[in-house]
Amino acid sequence: MTEEIITELPDILRNHICTMKKASFDSSKNISMCDSMLRVVNFDKIPAEYTRGKGWKFMPKSNDALYISIDGKWFFIEFKNGSIDCSDVFRKIYDSLIMLIELGIIPDLEFARQEFEYILVYSSEKYGKIPQSDGRDINYSFVMKRAEMEEKLFGIEKLEQYIFHETHTYTKKLFETNFLKPMEEQEEKQRLG
Numbered sequence: 001m002t003e004e005i006i007t008e009l010p011d012i013l014r015n016h017i018c019t020m021k022k023a024s025f026d027s028s029k030n031i032s033m034c035d036s037m038l039r040v041v042n043f044d045k046i047p048a049e050y051t052r053g054k055g056w057k058f059m060p061k062s063n064d065a066l067y068i069s070i071d072g073k074w075f076f077i078e079f080k081n082g083s084i085d086c087s088d089v090f091r092k093i094y095d096s097l098i099m100l101i102e103l104g105i106i107p108d109l110e111f112a113r114q115e116f117e118y119i120l121v122y123s124s125e126k127y128g129k130i131p132q133s134d135g136r137d138i139n140y141s142f143v144m145k146r147a148e149m150e151e152k153l154f155g156i157e158k159l160e161q162y163i164f165h166e167t168h169t170y171t172k173k174l175f176e177t178n179f180l181k182p183m184e185e186q187e188e189k190q191r192l193g
Helices: 003-008 043-051 086-102 109-115 134-146 172-192
Strands: 017-019 039-042 065-068 074-080 116-122 166-171
Touching (some): 074 086, 109 116, 116 172
Parallel strands (some): 074 116, 116 166
């Protein structure tokens, strides 16, 4: 996110800015899923502030990162470096949106339907439909691109138009190509102005 966008954020979000690399860090495996220095909201920090003083016996779940692009699009990003529990992923989505609405950061669900995209980044070598192969991934991506299709996994596509404008499931490599590089280029272009 650019400095201009960050300064417009409410304190609860602005206080948790970090790099995409840090937001993608898997502490159980001591590895980040990307090396990008794009700035994001470390959304995993929001539930503790949201529940402070409420006396609840549970903590809402949350997506890993929130990014707002130069053109005003909002992105929730979830990094999965191991097995994927779809019910947990959906719970994180719902809880994250409820927090944004109740904190008055977004006006309503219609805003999410119009302005939000959801990205689930997964380790293809861990998800493993078939054994890992860079060549296979490149060929598959080429075929999907030529067909003007994007592979959507884990039922995330069901949330398009219902909760999000668009949804994406990316391998780490596709996340870099389809999201990180374009956003880094946008920010760099604006910075050089």
